[in-house]
Amino acid sequence: MTNNNTSSTETEPVKVSNVYDVTQLKHTLDDELAKYIEKECGYSQSHQHTYLKLVLGYASVLIAGGSFLYERKYGFHYDKFGALGCVISFWVLQAVSLLYTRFVEKNEIFVGYLYHGDEHTGTLSVTSIMDRYSPNYELKYLYTDEKGRKHIRLDITASVASWFTEDGTFLESKFHQHIQSSIQTLPSRLHKD
Template sequence: MPDKKPDAEATKNPKKANLLDHHSIKHILDESVSEIVTSRGYVEDVRMSNIRLVMGTIIIVIALVAQFYKKKFPENRDFLIACIALYVVFNGLLQLIIYTKEKNAILFTYPPVGSFTSTGLVVSSKLPRFSDLYTLIIASSDPKSVSANEPVQFTKSVTQWFTKDGVLVEGLFWKDVEALIDQYAREPKKSK
């Protein structure tokens, strides 16, 4: 499968980050990781995002119904209490999903078309505040599956991938991320 490398358009419009803002740096790196993984034949799995959007929509509808209900306050007291309870329950469920399923994930994928594995990837990243160490983790989306490989990761300084002006040197970053994807694909299967 041919790998998609940064093309001429990417060099014309380089990705630039504010080096004093770690959120900007992490955003650029995470965006690039998503591009690299999808260019390797992995299709993004948006089910988790859709679940979060549906939950958020339900929460907004509950708030709007409570706000614009026909009756005024003393008469709609029980209805407001029910809306507040539902609002708290759905917000709690949303936070539970984010805490247990997403964690630091930036990308969920399906398995590549035509591959023998039955699990996709979960790609996670960390860039702690006041640190230059970026950690990228690739794991199976179903770690209990027979075809799941062991998670792989690397931790490197972001100074290796950015120029002094804050421009991402995509070639170097692509090489590191592709090496990690290859390492995950080569990883021996778990013995049970």
């Protein structure tokens, strides 16, 4: 009997179903960028935005669950105002989540910390923007040197056509080269100033 579970280091290439869907393209690039920076560039990713939105979501679920259980035990007649309070609380939490995403997170797809030994030496923040009917993917890098407290910004815009084939296959190596060259220029530009 042979074992059909073969482990390979090669992964199947990522493929988007519609190369004209900007949302699919942006999410594919955002996910790959975060994975690459964390694995290959040595940054430790911060998940602060995700954790806060999870807490808000779980609080909404707990409110809805509590309302359901109270109504189930005592009936809707006794829970009318409690249900109304829960609905209002749910929408307030959703509004807080939306406002946080729009005004605090602001298209930020990666926040990472660079360590040399136990010493925190730098912080990298990456924001991505891709307009609805545009093939251009804009990346805004902000690198902060923790020792000198200096900041450097780098804005790069490139067409997604160079990273996807016509059938939607994602060309990881080209995208990785683009990211690597951008990240390598940050510290050198920081020390020029």
